Amino acid sequence: MKNAKIETKCVQGGYRPKNGEPREVPIYQSTTFKYDTSEDMGKLFDLEASGYFYTRLQNPTNDLVAAKICELEGGTAAMLTSSGQAASFFAVFNICSCGDHVVSSSSIYGGTYNLFAVTMKRMGIDFTFVAPDCTEEELAAAFRPNTKAVFGETIANPALTVLDIEKFARAAHAHGVPLIVDNTFATPVNCRPFEWGADIVTHSTTKYMDGHGAAVGGCIVDSGRFDWMAHAEKFPGLCTPDESYHGIVYAERFGKEGAFITKATAQLMRDFGSIQAPQNAFILNLGLESLHVRMRRHCENALAVASYLQREDRVSWVTYPSLPGDRYYETAQKYLPGGSCGVVSFGIKGGRKAAENFMKHLKIASIATHVADARTCCLHPASATHRQMNDAELAAAGVSPDLIRFSCGLENSEDLIADIKQALDAAFAE
């Protein structure tokens, strides 16, 4: 499957049934796994053998689906988490602890911003936020001796800035730390950050991967390329003995390819228990089977809607990375030549008030705190997901007070455009 095209991996990656086995990924709906001897189980506890003993740490259904996402991203190891938030937290906390520091793009998902700037800060981890368009010098200036990672989003939700992955990877590697990229909006169908130098990829699988608004979930994938041992003094958690596992050294025992995910599973999943339900992993896999087909349609619809909005007089601005003339068009053409995502951002004349007014007249698009599923939905972040931010923080996150996030589903694009048009008519007639 390694050399297969992305479409084939979406359908058949991860799980390859043997003779007489179920064609579809089985749901291992079991908290526990049975062993003949205590010795057999002891080997699992000591990480000397691989296998399952308790679903709080690992479950076969989850691992089969994680293996598919691993193949899609071109990584060496992956794990599912209960949510995208858990994936972002684990990815960073796996290599950072109290007293450490992370450089992050300021243009990230509101929930991630809150996790970093408020909750993880309370745990003693400091973040410096840099504009995604900062110069190499500005980026370099954000690093400190205790910096352990760099973080960014391929396509930021909801600002729709496109990360210059190579620039961020260069800076991270020059300082001996990995680049973590949240690839939720692009999905591996449209961009594979490892091909541009990223080391770890995270996903909210709640979005396009599931694609039907059915199951919350997350995923972490390791490229297997970051050499932890070459920077051992920075990453004691991976490069010195773990007393809770009889002194094993993850980077020695599991190498570059497996250390990161093994540690995140053995320590963080054990202690925080943010496991994805096997039932949800099964639903996620159904979504993955059509991801390549759906992404194409999401992107076609979004381009049609963005092109219409660009011509519409009552719209003051529109942002869509694949729209010619967009601020990120060139960057998107480089990193996302086959399409970006289904989400378009725009503002209508009259600002914040007009935005709320317009949205209530939409009939096909519904107001939902969600993006990236089969049904078109929209949101006004300044009064919802980003409401805890002040105007300066909103501006840094690339979210203006009038921004409407419009997530194009899989409907007919002419119907979507007609819906927007009639809502504008109704709002402006009031």
Ligand SMILES: *Cc1c(COP(=O)(O)O)cnc(C)c1O
């Ligand atoms: C939704 C989202 C998250 C958080 O994911 P949940 O599954 O809602 O926890 C993280 N990053 C991005 C880019 C998102 O869109």
